[in-house]
Amino acid sequence: MFQQLLQRIEEQLLQEKPLVVYRKPSQKMVKGIFQSDSKIHYCIDFKETGFVFAPFNEKGEVILIPIDELVQSQFEPSEHSISLNNKSQIDYPSTDIDEKNFHIQLVAKAIDEIKKGRFKKVVLSRLMSATFQGAPLQLFLKLLNTYTEAFCYMWYHPKVGLWLGATPEVLVNIQNKQIQTMSLAGTQPYTGDPDPDWKKKEREEQSMVTNYITNALKSLVTNLYISETESLRAGSLMHLRTKITGRLKVLDIKKLVKLLHPTPAVGGLPKSEAYDFITANENYNREFYTGYLGELNFKEEIERASSNRNIENKAYRSIHTKTDLFVNLRCMQIVGHNATIYVGGGITTDSIPEQEWGETVNKSATMLKVIQNR
Numbered sequence: 001m002f003q004q005l006l007q008r009i010e011e012q013l014l015q016e017k018p019l020v021v022y023r024k025p026s027q028k029m030v031k032g033i034f035q036s037d038s039k040i041h042y043c044i045d046f047k048e049t050g051f052v053f054a055p056f057n058e059k060g061e062v063i064l065i066p067i068d069e070l071v072q073s074q075f076e077p078s079e080h081s082i083s084l085n086n087k088s089q090i091d092y093p094s095t096d097i098d099e100k101n102f103h104i105q106l107v108a109k110a111i112d113e114i115k116k117g118r119f120k121k122v123v124l125s126r127l128m129s130a131t132f133q134g135a136p137l138q139l140f141l142k143l144l145n146t147y148t149e150a151f152c153y154m155w156y157h158p159k160v161g162l163w164l165g166a167t168p169e170v171l172v173n174i175q176n177k178q179i180q181t182m183s184l185a186g187t188q189p190y191t192g193d194p195d196p197d198w199k200k201k202e203r204e205e206q207s208m209v210t211n212y213i214t215n216a217l218k219s220l221v222t223n224l225y226i227s228e229t230e231s232l233r234a235g236s237l238m239h240l241r242t243k244i245t246g247r248l249k250v251l252d253i254k255k256l257v258k259l260l261h262p263t264p265a266v267g268g269l270p271k272s273e274a275y276d277f278i279t280a281n282e283n284y285n286r287e288f289y290t291g292y293l294g295e296l297n298f299k300e301e302i303e304r305a306s307s308n309r310n311i312e313n314k315a316y317r318s319i320h321t322k323t324d325l326f327v328n329l330r331c332m333q334i335v336g337h338n339a340t341i342y343v344g345g346g347i348t349t350d351s352i353p354e355q356e357w358g359e360t361v362n363k364s365a366t367m368l369k370v371i372q373n374r
């Protein structure tokens with residue numbers, strides 16, 4: 001069955017038609033969505049059904065792959081998954097000294113602006129290049145094998161390109177009017193401790209995200225609930241996560257997404273000042289990195305146990321509409337045998353530029369491990 005899904009993916013790639021194949025965190029089901037033509041469809045009012053792929057730029061167009069054909073199959077991660085602990089196994093591509101200096105100076109400039117009061121936090125990123133052997137589909141299978149707790153995907157559109165990723169961050173899950181989101185920030189390497197100590201810088205950086213999201217949601221939801229903050233493992237990294245849930249007063253996905261994206265986990269605070277700094281200073285276009293992606297308005301049939309209402313059938317079915325969106329982190333764009341890997345980190349007044357560089361190097365390991373089959 002899984003073999004059939006792989007064949008269908010290969011066929012679609014050969015025909016140069018749009019597709020997305022993905023697996024949600026902690027699930028075994030891999031879904032492939034195949035578009036029947038090569039047109040580019042856009043999501044306009046968020047009432048459409050399909051798989052969305054949105055850029056970081058809020059004003060950029062959100063691409064939609066309609067569900068012309070859906071093929072799904074269970075995937076059993078193989079026993080030979082890649083080890084996530086051994087940092088030394090990675091062969092980091094050599095970096096140009098100018099590249100490193102540029103990033104360090106960029107971080108220093110941001111710290112200055114924070115001290116001057118222009119903004120409180122900004123997420124700064126860079127890209128790096130690496131070559132790989134084999135086919136992109138092989139990389140996707142390695143992602144599935146390696147990052148079972150992440151949202152793993154391969155997305156392709158002939159007019160846009162091919163992207164792969166394994167992200168730990170949920171933008172928002174919506175089922176009927178119930179929503180679930182998270183504030184995810186703060187990073188340290190995973191060393192085997194599932195609940196390590198966190199420094200003040202990471203705690204503050206993450207609580208800014210929590211505060212932003214809860215304030216943004218206040219006017220839109222009732223029953224707002226904020227969980228305890230916990231450590232979350234994402235491959236060879238650890239993050240801080242707080243879960244936030246609530247019930248929408250009015251189901252308006254467009255408004256909700258506009259409010260959440262980009263969260264200060266990928267943009268900064270205040271949103272527009274940080275955004276302006278990023279676009280004026282980062283020196284490259286993030287495109288779909290730190291955008292969002294996932295299922296929009298999918299219909300899901302839920303079977304419930306027998307109830308008084310429906311004794312003859314022993315069960316009754318109801319149709320739910322679900323939206324599951326993820327932030328596009330730990331991702332790369334593929335052209336031929338070249339991968340462009342995107343990595344970034346949150347900068348606050350307590351950031352140390354050299355360490356922020358190191359954090360982007362650590363984050364690149366998520367994709368490099370897969371590329372290098374380490």
Ligand SMILES: C=C(O[C@H]1C=CC=C(C(=O)O)[C@@H]1O)C(=O)O
Nearest residue numbers: 184185186187265343344345346
């Ligand atoms: C921007 C990225 O990560 C975000 C998510 C988790 C932790 C982050 C941090 O510690 O800076 C970032 O906010 C990235 O991986 O490129």
